[in-house]
Amino acid sequence: MKTHILIAEEKGVRLDKWLSQQSADWSRSLVQQWIEEGHVKVNGEETKSNYKIRLNDEVVIEEPEVQELEVKAENLNLDIIYEDKDVLVVNKPRGMVVHPAPGHPSGTLVNGLMYHCEDLSGINGVIRPGIVHRIDKDTSGLLMVAKNDLAHESLVDQLKNKSTKRRYEALVSGVVPHDKGTIDAPIGRDPDDRQKMTVTEHYSREAVTHFHVIERFERYTHVACELETGRTHQIRAHMKYIGFPIIGDPKYGPRKKHEFPIEGQALHAELLGFVHPRTGEEMVFRAPLPEDMKACLTEAKNK
Known part of the structure; x- marks a missing residue:
């Protein structure tokens, strides 16, 4: 890991913009990622991308080592729900990582997409071609993929404008x-565990989740959650925050372990809606609950 110490000689410029101007190798999206992951400190403190730098601020960047990964096309028999020349909608199985990373160089959704498609949007680079948004490894369900840069930019704008529809189903502990209801609580990195998110006012971002009850059991509840924003681990962190953690969740789940027939959290991206980037048509897709989620609901009824 390389450490860089910079002293600001100007003021009033956003931190991410200023940093991206300090090196030709630092894109704005890259430094935003470093800031979010806690690799950047201003005067010894973590901060946000929109922090306005001040004259003589000391900015310390701990630049993570870049590991070059060779992304190979693999025939993974992806469950393609919809496809045309601009976009693709895939139903990701639980347990599949979205894009390659150290420790997961193969078997990812991107490996499968590269086998299935001749072209994908290059905006996110060679490691994440076509990837507009993500769902966690142990969450199943729908993802939209961009096959060209025009589609990618349109879909990203829709996510930023909160005009996409993303609904999940979950089994939670408690009634x-x-x-x-609506959970309107900002989410940021957990200071005690950088791999987790938590509801906090400290270096956080707006996060809003709407939920409604589908069915109540004696000790559990089947709920639907709709994302207004799309923060990392948002539904998982929000449901824990209101006292109803998702069954099977290794990071945010109930303290008392429950035996359910599922590997990972009982969370499924059931509905996805967006406006087609080229035609302007409103498109909505649904993916039925996978068998492990159905088994969890059956188990919850009997407990």
């Missing part, structure tokens, strides 16, 4: 008393 949710309200038929529906």
Whole structure:
């Protein structure tokens, strides 16, 4: 890991913009990622990308080592829900990583997409071609993929404008008393565990999740959660925050372990909607609950 110490000689410029101007190798999206992951400190403190630098601020960057990965096309028999020349919608199985990373160089969704498609958007580089948004490894369900840069930019804008529809189903511990509700609580990195997110006012971003009850059991609740924003681990962290953690979740799940027939969290991206980047048509896709989620619901009814 390389350490860089920079002293600001100007003021009023956003931190991410200023940093991206300090090296030709540092794109704005890259430094935003470093800031979010805690690799950048201003005067000894972590901060946000939109921090306005001040004269003589000391900015320390711990630049992570870049590991070059060779992304190979693999025939993974992806469950393609929809495809045309611009976009693709895939139903990702639980346990599949979205894109290659150290420790997961193969068997990822990107490996499968590269086998299936001749072209993918190059905006996110060779490691994440076509990837517009992600769902966690142990969450199943729908993802939209861009096959060219025009589609990629349109879909990203829709995510930023909160005009996409993303609904999940989950099995949570406890009986949710309200038929529906909204969790409006900012999310940031957990200071005690950098691999987790938590509800906090400290270096956080707006996060809004709407939920409604599908069915109540004696000790559990089947809920639907709709994302207004798309923060890392948002539903998982929000449901834990209100006292109803998702069954099977290794990071945010109930303290008391429950035996359910599922590997990972009982969370499934069931509905995805967006406006087609080229035609302007409103498109909505649904993926039925996978068998492991169905088995969890059956188990919950009997407990």
